[in-house]
Amino acid sequence: MxxxxxxxxxxxxxxxxxxxxxxxxxxxxxxxxxxxxxxxxxxxxxxxxxxxxxxxxxxxxxxxxxxxxxxxxxxxxxxxxxxxxxxxxxxxxxxxxxxxxxxxxxxxxxxxxxxxxxxxxxxxxxxxxxxxxxxxxxxxxxxxxxxxxxxxxxxxxxxxxxxxxxxxxxxxVYGPRQDPHGEAGVVAIFCNRIMAGKGIQLNAMCISGDDGCIRDYxxxxxxxxxxxxxxxxxxxxxxxxxGTGTETTTRQLACSLQEHLGKSVNVTPSGHRAGDIQRSVLNGDRLTELLGKSVPLDQGLGETANWFKQRST
Ligand SMILES: NC(=O)c1ccc[n+]([C@@H]2O[C@H](COP(=O)([O-])OP(=O)(O)OC[C@H]3O[C@@H](n4cnc5c(N)ncnc54)[C@H](O)[C@@H]3O)[C@@H](O)[C@H]2O)c1
Structure with a gap:
């Protein structure tokens, strides 16, 4: 091929x-x-x-x-x-x-x-x-x-x-090599900022202070x-x-990444970002049927966090 x-x-x-x-x-x-x-x-x-x-x-x-x-x-x-x-x-x-x-x-x-x-x-x-x-x-x-x-x-x-x-x-999609400097790719953006000890911003799902948008990572x-x-x-x-069919809020993601990276940073609540969909979750059953179970989020985030850690040393 x-x-x-x-x-x-x-x-x-x-x-x-x-x-x-x-x-x-x-x-x-x-x-x-x-x-x-x-x-x-x-x-x-x-x-x-x-x-x-x-x-x-x-x-x-x-x-x-x-x-x-x-x-x-x-x-x-x-x-x-x-x-x-x-x-x-x-x-x-x-x-x-x-x-x-x-x-x-x-x-x-x-x-x-x-x-x-x-x-x-x-x-x-x-x-x-x-x-x-x-x-x-x-x-x-x-x-x-x-x-x-x-x-x-x-x-x-x-x-x-x-x-x-x-x-x-x-x-x-998230994982090693994702650009942390763009406007998309929240996992990479959070990893980069947490590693640098910089605070992260939690864009709201509806109102400032909520758990943020729901996504399928x-x-x-x-x-x-x-x-x-x-x-x-x-x-x-x-x-x-x-997709995986699993829903995750931005706050859950922020907590999990701080744990994996072994650092905690300021998490500042922010308003809803124009154009952001509030909830997006896919049915991934057919993908599982064809290719088997997807990588669990915690494992994937752990591998991604390790990659960002190694890159910063
Ligand atoms: N990352 C996600 O979560 C996600 C989700 C849904 C769909 N996608 C799609 O997956 C694909 C890959 O996304 P990614 O996250 O790797 O983004 P990326 O920006 O890392 O990759 C896109 C690549 O396309 C190249 N490119 C852009 N414009 C080009 C042009 N005019 N000619 C030739 N090359 C050009 C870029 O240089 C880059 O290497 C894209 O089509 C994107 O829309 C990504």
Whole structure:
């Protein structure tokens, strides 16, 4: 298998690249390093520093590497940025993705995996329910709209061109290598601040002082295994939720990370952040059925905390 991983210099894509190499695939990473880092690209992978919006360079990379599979992780990945700059979000996440889909057809790629969002696509998930793939998406941010649009384009490309695909709708992914300096990735942000002895801010779910938004946190190893299973054609469902079904408040997360890191810091209550969904939890039963139990949150947070600890020494 020859897999081209777009966004492979980023958090999730670089873990996919590592695991794909372990499985014996030939791997190429295509990334413009907008948020990714060249040091994340494994030595054994071919690296193309290319923007998915640059059609000529994209096609040249496809022609050079001749991928059998495409793993499309590259994106503007922040909801907050998409709210501030929806045009930029759409140009990378919709038009850039269309370039990747078009190149995949032109270069006879067998299968494409698309990193979508379960955390944003369903909108508010009512209390005591979990969003399933047959829940009607309610995208309420430009980011969620752009991901949903690409899911729909994939359907069109399957019908028109026979391009086979899986859409993986990730919950809130966390783990080593996540960027602690962005506006998303609360686990990485908290780890970094706690290690530095800096206080952390608890954005409210509704009013300042509450336990914060409810999220479904999924460890990057589980996300990687889902990507590998998809590339190996072991996921029959066109769309799959990549989540655990477990709900966690930001306060629970903050407490757990302080314990794992062995440090306590000031936790300052803050108001509700514009654009934040209050509750997002996915039904991950189908993922468990296909790939087994996911990594328990406490274990994943422990491994992530250790990685941040080692990095800071
Ligand atoms: N991290 C999460 O919790 C989460 C949740 C749902 C979906 N996703 C999706 O998973 C994918 C990977 O996210 P991540 O958390 O690893 O983010 P990331 O920012 O670490 O990775 C994205 C990568 O895409 C690259 N990129 C951005 N614009 C590009 C462009 N125009 N051309 C080429 N490369 C470009 C970046 O440099 C980066 O390496 C994204 O599609 C994201 O939307 C992530």
């Amino acid at each position: 020859r897999v081209l991983i777009t966004g492979g210099a980023g958090f999730i894509g670089s873990h996919v690249a590592d695991r794909a190499l372990e499985r014996g695939y030939e791997v190429a990473v295509l990334d413009n390093l907008a948020s990714g880092r060249q040091e994340n690209v494994p030595d054994k992978a071919t690296f193309y520093e290319v923007d998915v919006c640059d059609v000529d360079s994209l096609n040249a990379a496809f022609a050079d590497f001749r991928p059998t599979h495409v793993n499309h992780q590259a994106a503007q990945a922040s909801v907050a940025v998409s709210v501030r700059n929806p045009l930029m979000d759409a140009s990378v996440n919709i038009l850039g993705s269309l370039n990747v889909l078009t190149a995949s057809v032109a270069h006879q790629v067998e299968r494409i995996v698309f990193a979508s969002t379960g955390g944003a696509i369903y909108g508010e998930v009512p209390e005591s329910t979990r969003a399933d793939t047959d829940t009607v998406p309610v995208p309420i941010s430009p980011y969620a709209c752009s991901k949903f649009a690409v899911e729909k384009y994939l359907e069109c490309f399957r019908i028109e061109h026979g391009l086979t695909y899986n859409v993986l709708r990730y919950a809130n 999924v460890y990057v190893k589980d996300v990687v295994e889902a990507n590998i299973a998809s590339m190996e054609n072991r996921i029959p469902d066109p769309v799959l939720n990549i």
